[in-house]
Amino acid sequence: MSNCKFEEFIDGYLLNKLSERDKELFEEHYFNCTSCFEKLKERDVIIRTIKNHPQLLEQKEEVRASALASLWREVASFFTVRQLALAGVMALLAALVILAVIPRNQLPSPSFVLTDEETVRGSSITLISPVIDMNQPPAYFEWKKLGENVEYQITISNSEVLWKATTRENRIILPEEVKTRMKPGERYSWQVKAFGPDETLIAVSSRVQFKLSEK
Amino acid sequence: MTRKMEEDLQELIVRYRPIITFRVRKALGAQNTDCEDLVSEILSQVVEKIQTGEFRGESSLGTFVYTITSRRIIDYIREKTRVMKYAPEPEPYPDPRETLEVVEMSEKVKKALSRLKPKYREVLYLYYYQELNREEVAARLGVSPRKVSELVNYALKLIRKELKR
Numbered sequence: 597m598s599n600c601k602f603e604e605f606i607d608g609y610l611l612n613k614l615s616e617r618d619k620e621l622f623e624e625h626y627f628n629c630t631s632c633f634e635k636l637k638e639r640d641v642i643i644r645t646i647k648n649h650p651q652l653l654e655q656k657e658e659v660r661a662s663a664l665a666s667l668w669r670e671v672a673s674f675f676t677v678r679q680l681a682l683a684g685v686m687a688l689l690a691a692l693v694i695l696a697v698i699p700r701n702q703l704p705s706p707s708f709v710l711t712d713e714e715t716v717r718g719s720s721i722t723l724i725s726p727v728i729d730m731n732q733p734p735a736y737f738e739w740k741k742l743g744e745n746v747e748y749q750i751t752i753s754n755s756e757v758l759w760k761a762t763t764r765e766n767r768i769i770l771p772e773e774v775k776t777r778m779k780p781g782e783r784y785s786w787q788v789k790a791f792g793p794d795e796t797l798i799a800v801s802s803r804v805q806f807k808l809s810e811k
Numbered sequence: 812m813t814r815k816m817e818e819d820l821q822e823l824i825v826r827y828r829p830i831i832t833f834r835v836r837k838a839l840g841a842q843n844t845d846c847e848d849l850v851s852e853i854l855s856q857v858v859e860k861i862q863t864g865e866f867r868g869e870s871s872l873g874t875f876v877y878t879i880t881s882r883r884i885i886d887y888i889r890e891k892t893r894v895m896k897y898a899p900e901p902e903p904y905p906d907p908r909e910t911l912e913v914v915e916m917s918e919k920v921k922k923a924l925s926r927l928k929p930k931y932r933e934v935l936y937l938y939y940y941q942e943l944n945r946e947e948v949a950a951r952l953g954v955s956p957r958k959v960s961e962l963v964n965y966a967l968k969l970i971r972k973e974l975k976r
Contacts, residue, residue: 611942623834623881628873633830640833641913642970645920646939652924653936728947 602632606639721748721788721801729807733775737786739801741766745793752786783807820858827876828854834877838884845887853883916974923973931966938963 605622608614614622626633646653675683722740737750750768752759759774778784783805790799832850839846856879860866866875924932937948938959945956952959 607939611939613942613944620881624874624877627827627830627834627877627880628871633833637829637833638916638971638974639967641916642920642967643939645917646924646935649921649924650936650940652921653927653932653940725941728943728950 600629600632602626602629603635606632606636607643609636610640610643721790721799723786723788723801723804726786726806727804729809731809733778733808734770734806736767736769737788738767739788742790742799746798747791747795749789749791750786751789752784754782754784758784778808780808781810820861823857823861823872824854827857831876831880834880835884839887845891849883849887853880856883919973919976920970923970926973927966927969931962931969934959934962935966 602622602625605614605618605625609619609622626636721742724738724740726734726737737752739748747762747764748766748768749760749762751757752770752774758777759771761768784807785803785805787803788801789797792798828850831853832846835846835849835853836843839849853876857876860875860879866872870878924935927935934948934952937943937951938945943951945959948959949956954962
């Protein structure tokens, strides 16, 4: 199959990102170019499979764990038991020294402003998605998990609070009813707070903004 | 009609049916039950226009077929706009009208995706699933947009390798 300059239009066409003019140009082109049509069909199947099975791309933790396990196996086969034991003792000593020194130099925990009157000091929560401007209301909100037995409270606001919900997962689907209240051109912010088993506030994320682009 | 002409028309149908089908399904949605009828109708129009001499070779045959396809799609949308408001809910994946070839390809893609290294999975997830552009993916991963293209292209190469098995 030869390389054709129209190949770069394939993704844009399938993801509906081309301008009307480019879309028409590319459509006319693939009626004339067998190579591009074959690639288009193939890419269509790939993208649809990804869209229908995103979980195949999300199992990152599992993969990292197996990569670590194989690395460990390689290390273990390279060193003798005595060398490994010595390395273990050295690592333990290093950890003790670090633990003894670091707390004195530790920076204070970050502060988070909750309201005009209320400020807390604590650990942060990393927000994953959405963190950039979008064409349409996001399907879900996702952040990094803190641990077990944590309840998260998410708040989405523009000039006032639009939606507030709690969950024990690190991801929440945005209800259709809320999506319909989100308007193109408006800027929204979202924040997640984490509560421990006794309902004490244990962490707060920064407030991340995103804008829904004008249609 | 001569035997040669009949063979040429048969060849034309074999060549353009999948292309017209792709274009129609993209425009109307794969779940639309009228797609197949519309494709057959377009092919009949093409054959008829060639037989009556309406295609005079001023443009390429592909452009001629494309023009007829696009006009018919626009007419269909105009005719059906009101009706389609009350169309049934789309059927869930997998689409029952999906060809065996596509189902097999999709299985191979799934296999290839599950074998990819995390860096490729991550870039495909952001680029194709979340539909971020190259620059946005680059900002997320802390790499250059050029690197994003390289990662996407290499991941696609690995998937294509699986498809060819």
